[in-house]
Amino acid sequence: MEWTGSGIVLAVRPHGETSAIVELLTEAQGRHAGLVRGGRSRATRPLLQPGNVLRATWRARLEDHLGNLAIEGEHLRAGDFMDDPLALSGLNAACALACAALPEREPHPEVFAAFHVFLDALQDPDLWPALYVRWEAGLLADLGYGIDLRRCAVTGVSDGLTHVSPRSGRAVCAAEAEPYKDKLLALPGFLRDSQAGVEAGDIANGLALTGYFLQRRVLWPTDRDLPESRERMIQRLKDAERL
Template identity: 70%
Template structure:
């Protein structure tokens, strides 16, 4: 068995004295794990960093085997962001979230493409926090747990959506939400349309919204929780005044 393609390094774990087990996110193969022999060497370590783009070939005798990766560097994104603590926090959160949420070897091309866009945005602190929220919302949708932001669950209206039910994941308008306001999740306007600006507190509200459904619908059924890397990103964003 063999395939070749481009990928994004999500996670690296040591294996034995010299090798590493690597998780890659690819467009056609999904999240795929394999062994990199010599992956802990001085030449390989800078390449095998979360967020880096690589060109990889995977080989195994049988399809259900772990298999081996041959990996070549494409773009060392982690190195480009090394001096930016805020961007690195976002990068680590995205990589860890993808590793936890995506089933292995299940293609999610839309998630991969959105992740690629997110990678290119990390040098722009005015942009990437909202894009990260959009990426998590897209992750939910691609996994089949999307939030319904098409119309109000109570009135059927399409405009003025302001909150989301934490149980059904359906949006409601401000007037419909009023009697239940303390029990609902705030819906930031930028998630309702591409032309909406990101206002103060919108990123925090978006992260609370996507985090709620990722935790309860995606992670908890597999006895997992939201990763610490995501909370560290939120803390860094708060320190930088980007929430």
């Protein structure tokens, strides 16, 4: 068995004295792990950093084997973020969530493409937090748990949607939401309209919204929780006054 393609490094863990098991996010193979022999060497370690894009060839005798990865650098982004704690927190959160939420070896090309867009924006703190929230919303949709923001669940209108029902995952308009605001999740406008600006509180509301459904619909059924790195990102954003 063999495939070759580009992959974003999500996670690396030691294996034996000199090798490493690497998890990649690829377009055609989804989240895919493999053994990199010599992965802990001085020459290879700089390649195996989260956020780097590698050209990888995976080989195994049988499809369900771990297999070996031969790698070379394609776009080494990781160094761009090492001196930026805020961007690094976003990168770590996205990588950890992809590892936790995406089934192994199941293609999700739209999630892969959106991850690239997010990585391209990570050096712009005015842009990437909103893209991260959109990426989480897209992840939910691609896994079959998308939030329905097309029209109000009560009246059917498509304008003035301000909240989401935590029970149904459907949007609710302002008039219907008013008596139940404390029980509903706030819906930031930029999630409905890509042309809308990001208002104060939108990032916090967006993260609360996507986090709620990721936790309850994707992670809890498999006895997992939202990664701690996501909480650290939220704290960094709060400290930087970007929530």
